[in-house]
Amino acid sequence: MKERLHPGKGANIQNKTKRDSRGANPQGSRQGGKPGEASARGPRKAGAHDLRGYASQGSRQAGEAPRGSAQDSGGFRGSKPQPRREGREAAPHGKAASQGARHADELQAGDRIVVTIKRIGINGEGVGYYKRKAVFINGAIPDEVVKAKVTKVNPGYLTAELIEVEKKSPFRQAPPCPVYDVCGGCQLQHMTYEAQLKAKEEIVRESFQRYAGLSELPLRPILGMDDPWGYRNKAQLQAGLAGESVITGLYAADSHKLVDVSGCAVQHPGVNEAIDRVKTILSELRIPIYNERTREGAVRTIVARVGQATGHVQLTLITATDRLPDSRQLVNRIRERLPMVVTIAQNVNKSKSPLIFGDKTTVLWGKERLEEELGDVKFSLSPRAFFQLNPEQTVKLYNSVREAASLTGNELVVDAYCGTGTIGLWLAPHAREVRGIELIPEAVQDARDNARASGIDNARFVEGRAEQVLPEWVRNGIRPDVVVVDPPRTGCELPLLHAIAEAKPKRLVYVSCNPATLAKDCNVLLNEGYRLEWVQPVDMFPQTSHVECVILMEWRGEPN
Numbered sequence: 001m002k003e004r005l006h007p008g009k010g011a012n013i014q015n016k017t018k019r020d021s022r023g024a025n026p027q028g029s030r031q032g033g034k035p036g037e038a039s040a041r042g043p044r045k046a047g048a049h050d051l052r053g054y055a056s057q058g059s060r061q062a063g064e065a066p067r068g069s070a071q072d073s074g075g076f077r078g079s080k081p082q083p084r085r086e087g088r089e090a091a092p093h094g095k096a097a098s099q100g101a102r103h104a105d106e107l108q109a110g111d112r113i114v115v116t117i118k119r120i121g122i123n124g125e126g127v128g129y130y131k132r133k134a135v136f137i138n139g140a141i142p143d144e145v146v147k148a149k150v151t152k153v154n155p156g157y158l159t160a161e162l163i164e165v166e167k168k169s170p171f172r173q174a175p176p177c178p179v180y181d182v183c184g185g186c187q188l189q190h191m192t193y194e195a196q197l198k199a200k201e202e203i204v205r206e207s208f209q210r211y212a213g214l215s216e217l218p219l220r221p222i223l224g225m226d227d228p229w230g231y232r233n234k235a236q237l238q239a240g241l242a243g244e245s246v247i248t249g250l251y252a253a254d255s256h257k258l259v260d261v262s263g264c265a266v267q268h269p270g271v272n273e274a275i276d277r278v279k280t281i282l283s284e285l286r287i288p289i290y291n292e293r294t295r296e297g298a299v300r301t302i303v304a305r306v307g308q309a310t311g312h313v314q315l316t317l318i319t320a321t322d323r324l325p326d327s328r329q330l331v332n333r334i335r336e337r338l339p340m341v342v343t344i345a346q347n348v349n350k351s352k353s354p355l356i357f358g359d360k361t362t363v364l365w366g367k368e369r370l371e372e373e374l375g376d377v378k379f380s381l382s383p384r385a386f387f388q389l390n391p392e393q394t395v396k397l398y399n400s401v402r403e404a405a406s407l408t409g410n411e412l413v414v415d416a417y418c419g420t421g422t423i424g425l426w427l428a429p430h431a432r433e434v435r436g437i438e439l440i441p442e443a444v445q446d447a448r449d450n451a452r453a454s455g456i457d458n459a460r461f462v463e464g465r466a467e468q469v470l471p472e473w474v475r476n477g478i479r480p481d482v483v484v485v486d487p488p489r490t491g492c493e494l495p496l497l498h499a500i501a502e503a504k505p506k507r508l509v510y511v512s513c514n515p516a517t518l519a520k521d522c523n524v525l526l527n528e529g530y531r532l533e534w535v536q537p538v539d540m541f542p543q544t545s546h547v548e549c550v551i552l553m554e555w556r557g558e559p560n
């Protein structure tokens with residue numbers, strides 16, 4: 001299965017193209033990517049990360065907006081007020097009954113409308129209504145009245161481009177990041193952080209109302225960050241040339257134009273520094289940069305990951321050739337100028353595919369793995385291993401999972417979609433036994449290694465599809481006390497939900513980066529006899545529209 005553009009969490013082995021989930025990808029698709037795991041190769045296609053079927057629908061709120069909007073695909077933001085252009089005024093001040101105002105179905109692309117923004121949509125757009133039809137406008141903020149140009153008329157909704165803010169929200173701010181307008185990785189920097197958090201809570205509330213019919217939601221206040229900047233521990237940036245100089249960045253939507261994102265404000269400063277210096281060294285040594293068009297040159301992508309616990313940096317240069325020219329000089333200069341770098345690796349990817357990593361990784365200098373810690377759990381990360389992108393918030397997320405699991409030491413816990421075993425290992429010291437299920441073999445191996453490194457001997461990890469493995473366990477009489485699921489953005493497969501309903505674990509803890517699919521799956525379990533106890537949103541990707549949630553569902557019927 002392929003990871004899709006945008007990120008987010010999930011891919012255990014980050015091996016795909018996406019925007020650097022800075023912003024994720026947010027809405028990083030998870031099967032691979034969490035918000036923000038993107039970056040890289042090949043033009044970003046609008047909608048390229050759109051998820052099939054269920055997820056696709058789930059990713060819209062409200063009969064609504066298309067995923068695959070420019071920002072969603074990591075493309076250029078259409079959020080800055082644009083100069084006025086000629087176009088028909090459809091409805092002065094957006095009043096449904098205004099004279100001359102036309103019915104929403106009569107609108108055409110290019111028409112101008114005035115809309116009052118009601119809320120933020122799941123992809124970060126402002127959402128308002130024109131004659132009861134939802135309108136999605138990038139860059140607009142709740143309570144603002146904006147003039148916008150219709151860009152697309154769909155049966156259920158309109159998309160429009162912001163032209164002018166007629167009534168401005170007090171929560172509008174100048175985006176602090178120097179590359180916000182060109183990058184597309186973040187969607188909410190034009191709102192204060194306080195307003196972002198509120199908008200995310202509303203996104204969650206709206207999703208549960210829409211997809212689970214819950215108007216009274218046991219919603220806890222979102223867990224935000226004290227300092228919502230510089231949190232991303234990893235960047236995967238495409239290399240290119242501007243004259244003689246090496247630049248790194250992300251491709252603009254639907255183009256081969258590389259957008260330089262130096263100085264990205266959500267990236268950890270250690271990551272920004274490493275990438276900047278490596279760029280300079282590559283320029284000095286004139287190491288050939290890969291050209292997508294001619295397919296000549298060597299270096300395609302630079303990946304830098306920083307360990308929060310140590311400040312150490314793992315650097316991987318992805319090349320289109322087996323040989324990395326001047327590699328000895330390159331290594332020496334990096335070591336001289338970047339003392340925090342502990343690994344310099346080369347990964348070879350000759351394929352045309354949008355995947356970032358190829359199969360072969362060689363350590364040119366330094367350690368095989370980057371050591372990282374979250375709480376008491378130790379992780380040893382190979383260059384391709386998935387790890388959460390915001391360690392500070394990951395601790396809050398996992399602590400919410402632990403609270404929900406309410407372990408006493410006697411429980412059998414299943415950690416479905418376990419990735420590198422992070423949640424299972426967080427819970428293992430408090431449980432009798434943990435069993436993790438994960439699709440990607442390398443991640444399963446990482447999970448086993450991480451358990452060993454942390455001295456945890458009551459967790460085991462199996463490779464397979466959660467929707468096949470858990471039903472099989474249940475058929476064989478295994479009855480977990482607690483099931484944790486942390487699926488890709490697409491949500492859980494029905495056979496998995498049905499197996500949970502059959503096994504009736506006392507507690508089901510669902511971790512999700514997609515409130516829409518979360519609410520849909522929650523609805524299935526409500527119908528099976530589970531009760532929703534609480535919903536805890538966690539802001540894993542400040543400045544983006546992504547919101548992660550932990551929910552606790554309890555079995556209220558007869559024990560199985």
Ligand SMILES: C[S@@+](CC[C@H](N)C(=O)[O-])C[C@H]1O[C@@H](n2cnc3c(N)ncnc32)[C@H](O)[C@@H]1O
Pocket residue numbers: 009010011012030031032387388416417418419420421422423437438439440443464465466467486487488
């Ligand atoms: C959102 S990530 C969760 C990873 C982990 N819980 C964490 O916090 O780092 C989802 C994981 O599910 C895996 N996955 C995707 N589809 C799966 C399936 N059908 N069965 C089992 N694992 C799957 C992906 O490889 C990925 O590691």
